[in-house]
Structures are given as structure tokens and as C-alpha cells.
Amino acid sequence: GLIAVAAQTWIDASGDAVLSRAAGVPVAAGDEDGVNQVCSLRFTMGGIDVERYRDYVLSLDDHFSPLVEGYFFESAMVSGKNFKLEPKFREGIEAGILEEEDLRYYQIFSLPGKPGCMALNCPHIASMRKNTSGAARSNATVEAHARIRRLVTFLQRMMPGFEQSYLMEQASLLGVRESWRVEGQTMLTEEDYVNQARFDDGLVRGDWYIDVHSNKGGLFHKNTYEQGDYYEIPFRSMVTKHINNLGVIGRCISTTFLMQASVRIIPTVTDMGDAMGTACALAKQTSTPLAQLDGVAVRAEVEQMKPVNS
DSSP states (O other), rough: OOOOOOOOOOOEEEESSSHHHTTTTEEEEETTTOOOOOOEEEEESOOOHHHHHHHHHHHHTTSSSOOOOOOEEEEEEEETTTOTTHHHHHHHHTTTSOOOOGOOEEEEEOOOTTOOEEEOOOOEEETOOOOTTHHHHHHHHHOOOOOOOOHHHHHHSTTOOOOEEEEEOOOOOBOOOOEEEEOOOOOBBBHHHTTOOOTTEEEEEOOOEEEEEETTTTEEEOOOOOOTTTTTEEGGGBBSOOOOOOOEESTSSSSSSHHHHHHTSSHHHHHHHEEEEHHHHHHHHOOOOOGGGGHHHHHHHHHHHHOOSO
16 A cells, blocks of 8 residues: 655665656657667676687687687677677577577676676666556567577587586676756756866866767777876755755766766765765755755765765
8 A cells, every 4th residue: 555754855776767757757768769778688608718719709809809818808799890709699590599689799708706797787678668668578588588598509509618617697787878867956967078067066087988878779889088087076966956855966967868878887876875865964954945955065975085086
């Protein structure tokens, strides 16, 4: 049945702006056509001879990963983008193991502390264009399980280094990169990324590139920063014009579609949580509604706590 929960201040960390939408905060979703970023269902495999796999990839003159020795290795393949691994995946289609859609995106990387284990940031589920639909997410999860089975079979049978490998685990929920975004007091944009924007009420630093896993055209990456470059995320993009005691953190803060593709990264959203917690404490100490706090004062408190990336 229905329940009522009372609190002085709320933080929406749901990713899907669940609390914000329930409270009537205006939201946006997707790009200019309402199409969301692609979801993935990640999985991990064990029993991999990582060195043998690395040797094979490097023998193809594939330098996606700059690391040519040590325990860590990463590789990727995107269909139609001249990746060196694509011919091997094409062999999987010819053998009747893979389907064309399985080649859309493949990324694999080592797991620290787990020798012989690698995580796969795939498959892309491009059939789902609206991540905001619960029914679509359910159908996409079913599709993803089938595609993981095909990828595992292909790797075991046809990829050097995977001869003794096995499926360890797969995610219980889809990895949703983008769904709803709230309307905040200000909106962070891709121009802020390009200009490495600074704000008087900047609480968090971000430096990840604009990393769109597009449902329309594969990947979209916008000029990567040099080491030490960053933009700031202002307090005003994490509070709304509509609810005084509500803060928002994570991938659903107030941004454009493109800018959201940078702020959604785990270290950045973790720092948002630290900063918003500090803001909530300040709101309580000063008996001020969260959204009416002076963002400059919040920044001063956050800097004392040192939660931002350095």
C-alpha cells in the first residue's frame, strides 16, 4: 500500500530522477529526438589467459590499449570503425555464432586483484531507444541475456586466450547511461565542457570526455582534456527552481544531453554526493531551505571537506 515518508531535506540519487518526477519537477529525456543513450548489460569472465589474448591483439597491430605488459589490458571493437578485431568477429558471424548486432560494440578490460578475469562493457542494446519505459527495459534485459550467451560462446570457441574461459557473472540490471534530466536553477552545457567552465558555486570537478553511446550512430567523443584540465559543476545545477528542499545528484542533474555524457561518470557523481551531503548539513545548520542556500557559501564548506577530484 501507500506509505508516507517525512524529511526536512531530500536528495534524489535515483539516476532516473524518480523522486524529482514524483514531486513534479520538470524533466527532459534523450537527445533532440527524445532518443536515449544505449544501455548495456555487463558481464565478467574468468579463466582467461590475458597474456595470450594480449599477444594476439597486438599481433593485429591493434593499439587501442597503450599497455603492452603487466596484469592490465583493455581492448575494444566497434563495427564499421576500422577496429583490428572486427575481422575476427566477422568470422563469428560466418560460423553462425554471432549476429550482426553483436558487433555493434565490444569492450573488455582486466579486473584489479582478479588474475585471469576480465569485465565486458557490452552488449549494446540498440533496440531500446526509450530508456524511460519499464516494459522496454524488461524486453532489453531478455535480449541482453541472449546476446551475452552468444558473445561468451564466440570468445570461448574462436578468441585466442579464451579457450579455458567461463562466464563468471552478469549484471542483474541494465546499465542505463542516460534517462531523465531535471530542470535545475541552471543547466550545464557542452559549451561549459569546451570552455572548461568555472563557477562561483562550483562544487565538483569533471574531466571525462563527452562520451555518448549513441543509439543512432555508434560512439561520439568530444575533444578529450589534457591532464589537469577540468570543468566545474555548479550547485545551481543540482537544485531546482521548483522544490526548495530537494537536491539532485548523479546522471539526472540539470544538463544538456551531450553534457550529461560527461558528468555521468562514477567518480564525478560520487563527488556530487559528497558535495550535496555537505550542502544539506549547511542547510540544517543555518535553517535555510536547501535550494535557497548561497552556492558560494556551499563551495566554501565543500572545499574544507576536500571531496572534489584534484
